[in-house]
Amino acid sequence: MGFYLPQTDKVIATQETYKAYGTTDITVRYRDTASETAGSKQVTASNLKFDLTNGFDEQILTGSVRFKAGADTFIDRSGLIYRNVDPTTGSATQSGSIQYGTGVVTVDSWTPGADNTLTLQSLTTTTDLLPIHHVSFRTPTIPIRPGSLTVVVGAISGGQLTLTANEAGLIETTQAHGSINYETGFVDLYFYTKTKITEANRAEIEAEEWYLPELEFIEGTDHYINVPFWIAADSVRFNAVAYTYIPLDADILGLSATRLPPDGRVPIFRVGDLGIISATKLQELPSHVAGQTYNLNDQRISWCELQDAHGSKVPFDLYTVDYDYGRVTLGGDFALGALVAPISAKHRYQDMGLINDVQINGQVTFTKPLTHNYQAENTVVGSALVINDMQSRYTAKFVQSVWNNTWADTASGASLSANYNDALYPIAVTNKGAIQERWAIVFTDSTNFRIIGEDAGQIGTGSINVDCSPINPVTGSPYFTIKKEGWGTGWASGNVLRFNTKAATFPVWCIRTVKQSEPTTISDQFQIMFRGDINRNV
Template sequence: MLRSHLKIFKPQRLGSAPNAGGHRTNNAVVSGKLNDVFSSISDVDHARSAFDLVKLYPAVATDDATKLSKAHVFIADQPEDPLVHTLLVESPNLRDDSLLEDMLELMTASTIKYHGLSHLVAPYEQGELTLKLKEVHRSLAPTVKRVETKQGLRPATETIYKYKKVESFGNLREYNIDVPDILQSYNANRFLQYRFYRGNNNGPGDYYDKITYTVNNSTLSGTTVSGSLPPGHFVFEGDFLWLYYLSNQDFRFHSFSDGPDLNLGSTETVVPKTVRLKKQGSSQVITDDGIGRFIHSGYVIARIDYDTGVITEIEPIDYQGTVSEELGALIQRKPLTLSELQFSLPSSKFSRSSIYIRAKSEAGVEFSASSDDNGNITGTNISGSVNSTGVVELQFTVDVLQDSISYDYDEVTEINVPSPPGGIDRSKLPEGGYVPIFHEFNLVCVQERNRTQHPTLSNGQELTVTANANWVDIVDNDGLSLYSANHDNYSYDEDTGKVTIKPGIANFSGPFIITTVLSELVLVDAIDGDTLKILSPLKRPYNVGATVSSTYVLGDLQALTKDERTLSAWQNNFGDFGSPASSAINTTQYPIELSNLGTIAQRWAIVFTSTTAFYVVGEHVGTIYNGDITSDCTPINANAGSPFFVLRKEAFGAGLNPGEAFLFETTTASKPVMLTRSVSPGHTEIKYDKSTLGFRGSKD
């Protein structure tokens, strides 16, 4: 089997008419040819939007029944225009005879799965088990975006706690964390946070709750915090256990056993809701209410000024208590600073390039940073990222004042565009039209492409490109591939990376583009935000911008027969396994002959009308052939220009009795897939836009 034997065939009808779709034809999609699947995008489409849905047939195009194992397809290249999206649609119920109206119904089913393409926003290093992507969802339907700029917002996660995080390299249940600056003289000085997975299997595929678990059974020995998680709780490999703690650099605890005067320094303040005292003559411990009042039995018995630390007694106060009562106050030594920060934007619908961060150092020096299209945040003394769900992670090279941090961002509202007159009814698309394009326990294809342009190429010319590439191709000025099975136009030496131009180059015109592709398949273990966790590491590194495509696995493609049997009485039931006929059909010595080109997925019945005459009926194609036992049975697939199957006359023997039938099923070396393209309203400077569909497998 050659590379040229893998083709993607068109159906009987392309377009948006209700009867578009149908069976596979022998018309192959021409690689590089403009508008060979979708029509060109017109000015009207750009003005009012467009949505197209087509069916295609990845197929093994051989005259025999050669098998292609583990065939799969994926979108290898996405249009550069951000207003144009293409997606593969997988449905277990798509059939060869499905028409457009059937396909639209299938797209609303719970079994549907969408496959798309994204890009790495961080380099992948060998050995890692994560792929950080630009996005894990895509817009299925045309949308209009409304942008509203939000300015001067404060992170919602301001906290008095610092943190240490510990990565789990298995199922982490116990912890020992050294915290040199932990505040030891205050009991409420720490708590844990981790993700707890709930489900039947306790595996990464289960859903999870993110719990804040207050440590009440941990021990503090010196500066080491130790303990274990509750029964049944653990942190999965690759996840983190977060220990939040109060630092003795930021806080001190004043015990009232040393006197009621808090003796605040010039930069010190009292932390609200941490001051504990008692009313004289009462054993009840009272904590301030956060606005400076101590309330007992509905009455204010004292007040405190958080800035000065002065307590004004309205009724007599008792400042003495036991160690466990912890009478006293938590004092903040200075304005809080931090070197790392994580918070979430108020909305998950936003422009990743719109984030603008401001912060000040303790000395009052102002810093700022901004994000790019991939969500990378860079600036003076600030770096970080924002993922597709709106989680912002920041690192500061100098400590910054926590209350000085603010940010701006553009909130984006997407509105589905109504269908134009005569267009596909988009009301049948999934709600919102914004769908996941990656899936747990599904394969993804990681690809890094290198393209070089050459004005001319000549016979005998040698060029050095990427070595050990999984794919090498040259296209000419018309986008046509120079690949040929006999290497008439070029050859490639995998070990050296050398491309040698052959005489056939004279049949093409420049400029030429040489493309090399490094590619690997890997299984997605879990999806966390816009990060894919993979089951095993890739064998080579990949740079930012490498494509990651969700893969639609078609399975083995080969023309085969199964369930061959005779029936004593044909009752229009293709699934009938009743009493056998009076005679047999000898497919042992004269097996049914198939070709990958002509065979379709169908259940067949050869029904005898006399002892010699019969007709052939397919479950979905109906009656297609009339014949008799004196000639080979060769019903022709007009769409493919090849027989559906061939049953030699010798197999019939003396034939069957009238009303008896021979039944069997054929499987095909092609499988129908759906492909969508949406065009959202707007203007673009991109003259040509294209998608590339990858189709691969292994020859047995």
């Protein structure tokens, strides 16, 4: 319930003439002692409500109100009432609200047991500051961190509004409608309430000074109008977090930052490029029986691996994956060993498509529909680096009389009569086995030699009497194959056959950026995934 202080409406002075009655008997009834039915009742009020501008129509300036009720001192801040402000810290207890247009104060928190004496200590009003329903401003620093803007306004007839912009920069409430451009810092806010016009309220709405017939609009069969929600212009406050960028030394960064944007961010999505939508999930298997096949919740997956309860990977030779139907089959000799149950399947499914449109709010449109269902919590949208067709090969074959440990692509020193006939017996390389490397076949006598790579080091030995096929341990295929029939005669210790192999791979520089901050995890890791198109023989 509310408690209202008594207020005087008006005082009127009149003159009245009284005279005594003659012989008429006058009967008087009275009592001289209290009745036994007399008593008292204590009423507890839930709030106090009073008008600071009673008797005049002027708008209160924000921050000018100060009054005392009992032992408590109250002030206003942007439409709210606070009591007992700490002069050291500025903190106080929120105790109610104030309407700057009407002067009505509602206090819902005070020190109990105090008297209800109200003392006004400070109040400033004006007739020049008109209420507004549209606010536009620009933040002094840009860009603004998405989701960090908060705007506080004091309503003329309804306390305080606290507004927060979402990640897209939109502000949408019943009374406030607007947005912020995080890049430019421009904020545009309209304050109104969408109201349905009925026969009961049409006359009242049309009587307002701001009403114009052009402001009405129709939705369906109903008529609506946006009724202004008036706010005090001097009550608008905002708070936001802005980014400040420090130029980095090119030596520390590892690349020249001259052509980078001021914020260091570059677009990764462009119209006409390829985009990848990927969802990664972790599904616990119901058991781990050798030879058993388990169905995953998704089909047409692009990647899958098994791991135990601690995240340790299950060796790939202990299971097989049917990517089309989303099935995992444990090998017949599968055993946990050092692994810890339960076993889980971590799998991923993807869609790749051509990007048709890119919006500044982050919305990306593809030219074709997606073929999987994606959830926001486990989905990532990324761009793709197109490599085109790749094929392994060998280049720069030559012979040299003496091996001087210099990895040059041309011969040096005296000429050599011995050679390898790669015209009839070319050095064979495969996409699976070849790597990006410079090779030296260094002879130790007339028939035997060492196989040395610039980065791989010595990986084996060989002879001109048998085919030379050193195995790549990663893929299980030869780095290259030198046919025994191609060797000529005349080789001696120290002679060298030099050639380079070009892998069916593309050079990619990976730079990982971590913002300056305190560490939140002990360890971190990431994976790089390559996609390839192959021809299937059906």
